[in-house]
Amino acid sequence: MPTVFDQFTHRTTDVTAQLAALDIPLTTPARPPADLNPADPWASNYTAPVNRSTLAWCTAATMLADHHHTGIDRQVLAADALLRELGVRGLAQLHSDFCAGAPIDYRFTPCPYCSGIGEDPTQPACEEVGCAPWLEFAGHDHPCPVCHGDDYQPQWIAEERMTELEELLADAIEERERRASLRYRIRARLYTGRRAPNGPTGDGTPR
Template identity: 75%
Template sequence: MKILPLHPDDTECTHAVRPSGKPRGPNAGCADRRNYAVVCSACGPVGEPHGLHVLAQPEQTKHRASHKAALTPASHCPHLPAGTIKVLAASSLRGPMLTTVFDQFAYRTTYITAQLTTLGIPLTAPAPPPADLNLADSWASSYDVPLDRTSLAWCTAVRMLADHHHTGIDRQVVAADALLRELGARGLAQLHSDLHRGVPIDYRFTRCPYCSGIGEDPTQPTCGELGCPPWHEFDGHEHLCPVCHGDDHQPQWFAEQHMAELEELLADAIEENEERVSLPYRIRRLLRRRTVRT
């Protein structure tokens, strides 16, 4: 089961494009990447095309689950009580069904905020400490800049830390505060690299933890908030993600492209090596072979 990118005329697109769907090169020969369609090898096209790749993923997951359910009916598990399979299937779902990528961002912040409220952790980093600082308050802060712990960047940071260290988010609150105060949302890229032992992350092959691969700033800031030049207000320019900087997450396409480039480099190296072999060296090697045979 695949998610195929489509041109405006509903033909498959195999060209390299920017996060906006526009061709990367002027001579790419691509009309534009407009929609994404879920295509099943057994059933053909599934549902209607979607405007974004991430919007087609729920349809792909739902259709794949329907095939699994057809292959594994409840009668195959006679040792389980009636209705248990439905309960197990429902308990395996991670959160509600997300129809759009922005629902995913809202669910992420809502989930973390609910945990903070349950644990009794303030949703805003405390202001400057008073003169009679209570040292028993483990959430007290000496920073004079308030920090919103319900922002998407902070929720992403604390979730990345908790998942990597296999701890609750209450153990990573201070680390997330320090990261966001020092570097802001762009610090998520540094954190992502640090969690993988300092290896640089190529977001063409790894999904961005902040924007989930759409390439644009998920908070949808305005030009006034970012301080863009006035002439950019009406030209429809994109506000790229501060973490992945708009890298297009298409690992399969880029892997095929890299393999083709490596094959070309290998062929050029072999050809260049053959050209470097001088004529006298080839004559001596040929005469040596004839002498040995004689």
């Protein structure tokens, strides 16, 4: 019976199969170190190879391809750059960029890396992620590095948001009515002030 973690294996298998079909290598060749120009603040000498068979890279390439409606092959270099510069946590930045820089609420939106389970789907060993030595035998979970373990429960979050929206709407209606009443009183006073000098006296005769 398939487990929830099987989806991550399928994601990696699907992307790497597409790369193989397109004859794209699964590992970028290491680049020779470049001579940095001190006068060029944008110069870089990234030389670390990128493993295109990792879940993080496959996730980045899939996100980019889906967002831009292109094939995986058109997004290979972009995924390479993202993982070189930002690593796995760059997936959160990428997700936010797709939403015009808005923060992502992973309680309501499924995490692109862990699909909402809240744990690191690669199930790394403690030494890989730098856990304290006394935690290595505690059997603790490793939170997802993208959503930081947010509990994906849209059915509860949606209800909370609807309640908040109803409260905001009620406050807005009350504020609109209060302002409308104030504007009415101001207009009434101004109207009365303009009419008073030429208006009738108390006995009905003109002033």
